[in-house]
Amino acid sequence: MEVVLMDILGAVVTFLVAFVVGMTYGGLSRKITARVQNRKGPPFYQNFIDAFKLGSKKSAIHHGVMHHFGPAFLMVSSVMTLMIVPVLTHNQWFPNLNFQGDLIFLLYVMTFGPLGMALGAGQTGNPNSAIGVTRGLSQMVGFEIPWVLALVALMIQYHTTSITGLMAAQAHSGTWLMFSSPFAFVAAVMAMFGMFRYSPFDIVGAPTELASGPISENGGKYLFVMMSSGSVFTFAKLTLYVDLFMGGADNLLILLIKTFALYLIPVLYGVTTPRYRTEQAVRWFWGWPSFFGLLAILQAVFF
Amino acid sequence: MMNDKNSQKIVDIIQNWARKHSIWVLAYGTGCGAIEIPPTMTSRYDAERLGVRGAATPRQADVLLITGYLTVKTMKRVIRVYEQMQDPKYVIGFGSCTINGGMYYDSYNTIKVLDKYLPVDVYINGCMPRPEAVLSGFAQLQKRIAEGRANGAQQYKDNLEWYRANQKKIIPNWIMPDYNW
Numbered sequence: 451m452e453v454v455l456m457d458i459l460g461a462v463v464t465f466l467v468a469f470v471v472g473m474t475y476g477g478l479s480r481k482i483t484a485r486v487q488n489r490k491g492p493p494f495y496q497n498f499i500d501a502f503k504l505g506s507k508k509s510a511i512h513h514g515v516m517h518h519f520g521p522a523f524l525m526v527s528s529v530m531t532l533m534i535v536p537v538l539t540h541n542q543w544f545p546n547l548n549f550q551g552d553l554i555f556l557l558y559v560m561t562f563g564p565l566g567m568a569l570g571a572g573q574t575g576n577p578n579s580a581i582g583v584t585r586g587l588s589q590m591v592g593f594e595i596p597w598v599l600a601l602v603a604l605m606i607q608y609h610t611t612s613i614t615g616l617m618a619a620q621a622h623s624g625t626w627l628m629f630s631s632p633f634a635f636v637a638a639v640m641a642m643f644g645m646f647r648y649s650p651f652d653i654v655g656a657p658t659e660l661a662s663g664p665i666s667e668n669g670g671k672y673l674f675v676m677m678s679s680g681s682v683f684t685f686a687k688l689t690l691y692v693d694l695f696m697g698g699a700d701n702l703l704i705l706l707i708k709t710f711a712l713y714l715i716p717v718l719y720g721v722t723t724p725r726y727r728t729e730q731a732v733r734w735f736w737g738w739p740s741f742f743g744l745l746a747i748l749q750a751v752f753f
Numbered sequence: 754m755m756n757d758k759n760s761q762k763i764v765d766i767i768q769n770w771a772r773k774h775s776i777w778v779l780a781y782g783t784g785c786g787a788i789e790i791p792p793t794m795t796s797r798y799d800a801e802r803l804g805v806r807g808a809a810t811p812r813q814a815d816v817l818l819i820t821g822y823l824t825v826k827t828m829k830r831v832i833r834v835y836e837q838m839q840d841p842k843y844v845i846g847f848g849s850c851t852i853n854g855g856m857y858y859d860s861y862n863t864i865k866v867l868d869k870y871l872p873v874d875v876y877i878n879g880c881m882p883r884p885e886a887v888l889s890g891f892a893q894l895q896k897r898i899a900e901g902r903a904n905g906a907q908q909y910k911d912n913l914e915w916y917r918a919n920q921k922k923i924i925p926n927w928i929m930p931d932y933n934w
């Protein structure tokens with residue numbers, strides 16, 4: 451009983467940490483974008499203010515049941531991802547529900563949220579939402595290929611389908627997978643551009659073109675849920691990358707340094723590049739990233 | 754606890770503080786004044802440092818920015834946009850045209866006084882107002898929000914019949930599609 455209570459408490463702590471860190475990263479990315487554009491930019495805690503304001507807005511929109519469930523799906527998928535990814539190694543405050551094969555399970559869970567959101571966006575009947583959804587799903591087809599290739603390469607190379615197994619392998623050999631499977635790392639990082647949807651891959655929510663796409667009919671509390679789920683998901687994804695390729699982290703500080711370093715890659719690439727069209731984005735993902743993914747598989751099979 | 758007057762007051766203060774520092778603007782580019790919005794938002798004047806940022810759709814926006822003259826034809830769309838926005842919402846009238854018709858005072862198909870059709874919280878005068886004036890308008894709005902005096906939306910609800918009558922006077926074929934507020 452004690453153990454279960456501890457786990458639940460730990461899950462709440464994990465969620466709160468993920469929320470705060472994700473929100474702060476979002477604010478920092480806005481600040482970085484502003485500095486690159488030679489602006490002062492909003493304070494780094496601007497996202498918290500925005501979230502609070504969105505949460506305190508009244509919502510009187512009704513488009514049907516699925517529309518209400520869309521953001522909830524996103525949230526569920528983010529929290530599930532967060533619960534499976536080991537945040538810190540050996541820390542009682544960050545329990546995780548890892549099991550044999552959780553890496554494969556994770557692949558499904560991570561696409562579950564966007565799919566639920568797609569259903570919700572479809573029910574609003576807004577044409578912008580529909581276009582946004584088709585774009586989002588095309589982009590997902592694009593980046594899932596290098597991402598899955600990279601993960602499969604890791605699974606073949608280390609004969610395990612669990613994240614903790616891969617972390618144990620890194621701890622055992624003393625080198626990060628980033629160096630022992632460089633091709634998989636490159637492919638995964640390139641796939642990350644699509645996951646984070648920063649420019650040039652912000653084709654889903656293109657604000658001027660699609661009026662923010664799938665979320666165009668969602669204001670106030672819906673946006674609040676989406677924003678928090680996005681923050682949690684950002685943290686979970688970054689932590690997953692750190693676990694898989696950079697040997698995990700022993701304490702929060704190291705985790706923050708590693709995740710932020712990773713987070714800078716899509717952000718900085720984003721502020722300097724304009725948006726792709728949908729087919730350009732898909733072609734990009736099926737080009738070099740997939741090539742590196744295939745190289746990673748070859749390396750895993752033959753070396 | 755929420756019914757308790759004092760605690761409600763504290764909640765209001767906190768919420769108004771957040772609203773004040775996070776203003777999402779739907780810039781309805783009706784007239785020529787819209788050309789001053791890009792410089793306000795970009796590097797030179799950088800409205801984002803005050804928490805002002807663009808929103809893509811009426812559902813997400815807090816402030817409806819009417820940038821200049823409104824023709825009778827656009828009026829209908831503006832009303833619809835305004836009614837789709839979620840509470841609390843504010844309207845900023847931008848440029849002389851929204852105040853008294855400006856240089857279109859004798860035009861046959863623009864409205865003269867915006868306040869008769871939509872509840873305006875803050876006016877920014879000038880033809881066209883420079884970004885400094887726009888920022889000072891936002892500062893004015895922030896002040897009113899903090900003081901809890903930016904309640905145009907409530908006014909609109911209370912006097913809906915009066916507003917509707919005015920709107921219908923200038924829009925002869927009043928066919929609005931069904932939507933919920």
Ligand code: SF4
Nearest residue numbers: 784821848849850880
């Ligand atoms: S106030 Fe002047 S700048 Fe603004 S819309 Fe009217 S004529 Fe144009």
